[in-house]
Amino acid sequence: MTARNPQPPAGLVEAFRAFEQAQAAGDSSAVAALFAPGSTTLRGDANGLSVGYEAIARDTGAGAQRRLVQTHVQTIDEDHALVVAVTELAAGGRGQQTQLWARLDEGWRITAAHVSAPSPPLDGSIWRIVGDPLVPCTDPDGTLAGETVAVKDVFAVAGQRIGAGHPEWLQHAPVETQHAAVVRLLLDAGAEIRGIARTVELAYGLGGANPHHGTPPNPRAPHRLPGGSTSGPASAVSLGHASIGLGTDTAGSIRVPAAYQGLYGIRTTHGVVPTDGLLPLAPAYDAVGWLARSAFLLRAVGDVLLPDQASGAHETLVVVPALLDLATPDVAAAIRAWLPRLTREEHWPLDALDEWVTAFRTHQGAQAWETHGEWLAPRLDTLGAEVRGRFEEASRIGSDQAAEAARTAAAAGRSVRELVGDRILVLPSASSVAPPAGADPADLEAARQATLRITCLASLGGLPAVSIPLRTAEGLPTGVCLVAAQGRDRDLLDLATRLA
Incomplete structure (x- = not known):
């Protein structure tokens, strides 16, 4: 390790080595523990910026296997130093990390870090x-x-x-x-x-x-x-x-x-x-x-x-507060702030919504098992836990239950089409902003169920729906959805273009 000053501050080299050893061991908890506590600590990489210790601990996983090639220290004072390290990745290519260290009561900790690595030739997750x-x-x-x-x-x-x-x-x-x-x-x-x-x-x-x-x-x-x-x-x-x-x-x-x-x-x-x-x-x-x-x-x-479609002519926008309130407050507020001035507020009879959602899930599941069940039955253990659970549930849907769900879903679809009529319904595209990638599975399932209560309406009615991007007050992306009668796809696209 080279230094701009002849000698790095006492204890810094040992703290940096502990960080690298935790990285090499794939110990993400030990890596996170070497970041400073508090809301101002920063860590950035190709996936984005994490602000605050809790976000860093949540977002930081084990780093790629690497070898230190060069390490330079620029001492700021006895309690602060900048460390820049060049690394050679086991998978090939070179990366770089820049860390600002501070001596705290608990020892040396990173207060800000930036990590760069070679971009993969093909991101296999995409x-x-x-x-x-x-x-x-x-x-x-x-x-x-x-x-x-x-x-x-x-x-x-x-x-x-x-x-x-x-x-x-x-x-x-x-x-x-x-x-x-x-x-x-x-x-x-x-x-x-x-x-x-x-x-x-x-x-x-x-x-x-x-x-x-x-x-x-x-x-x-x-x-x-x-x-x-x-x-x-x-x-x-x-x-x-x-x-x-x-x-x-x-x-x-x-x-x-x-x-x-x-x-x-x-x-x-x-x-x-x-x-x-x-x-x-x-x-x-x-x-x-x-x-x-x-x-x-x-x-x-x-x-x-799209095929040629006759214009529905009407562009009366309606919002149903009960549907808007199915979204989290930040999403609902973003949509309310966006609503065009002449949007009409209506109160729809939605007492049967829970029954509609259940019928939709059951009928969808029955169809999914009918479509793929024969192939999947001996291979369910090859699926991930989340999707496997859905197919296992679908496999238990009996023919009578599936038929009853189909009838209820068909009736729900007719009701949705009648309620929408020749207007354009405004509602959330999803019930919340995107959940954190590492969220608890129970929380993710709750978010999914909340979103299905909204999205199933267009699905049940077989209706076109266009999502327009918005941002919440905190700056996170969300969407407002425009839903219209069957065959009014082009009308929605024209309206979205004008609104944009």
Whole structure:
């Protein structure tokens, strides 16, 4: 260790060595313990900035295996010093860490740190396979020329397998001989396929984590979940790796990542966009959707994928306080502050909402097991705990229970369509901001259930829904959702563009 001053302050070298030993041992608790307590301690890396000791302890995991190449100390005074170290990673490449140390009552502690490391050539939590491009467009003069697409790993791409977020599914999947209908339409419009992006296992989840491939990053809300199940495409778009994220929305799988990552997203009217070449989850609710960083591009994709639709003409916006209050106060406040001046407040009869949510979950689960149960039954132990639990629950749904849930869900769908009518319903895209990635599983499940109470309405009604990005007072991304009658997808996209 070299120093600008002849001798580093007493005890600093030993504290730095203890830090490196904890890193080498993968002891994240010991690493965190060498940061200073309090709310002003800082640590930044490629995943974002953690402010305060509690955030650092939560967000900091074991570092990559590395070897110190150079270490330099700049002594500020007897109680403060700056340490800059160059490291050589076992996986290749060099990184650098800069640490500001202070002598406290409990010894030397880091008060601020920044860590840099070589970017991976392919972030496996976001992408399964990527190219430059993976598939070129078929019309370089098309309306989407210059745009790139991250395809959720449930759509057929000719020459590739569908992986569905599960290694064993990928292993047994056949090589696709032709593109899914929507993939072909995008290529014919001039867009290029950048790659195939990750999804929650079999697209059955809203958080975005995948036990096999990791959790895609959320650059708009670092150290928080990206939202799913269209998680990889959302992160790819948010990071600028692709301009369009092609995905699906069964229970909110476009709307939730759009809200969590501050993106525009659309769930289309059920059945209005062709699903040929799509691996289903629950066909009664599966709908094609997509994400973009701007409302204008969201609409441009709609011009390619949506059929001609007669305008519904009415743009009366209505908000239902009981639905808005299903969101956390910060999300509800952001939406109230956003509401256009002429938005009408209405009070809907929602006494049956809990019954509707239960019917939706049961019918969705029954369909998911009918779709995948035969293949999954001997392989349930290959799934992560979260998705395995859902499929296990689905496997226990009897035929009579499934039929009753289908009837209740169909009646609920009719009620939702009648309530929306020819107006546009305004409600949250998700019940909360993105939960922390390391949150307790019970808290994550509670957030999922709260969000389903909101997102199931458009799913039950088969209605189009567009998510528009907002920010809470604390600066975290969230979303406001516009829901309209079946076939009014283009109206919603036009309105979102004007509002943007």
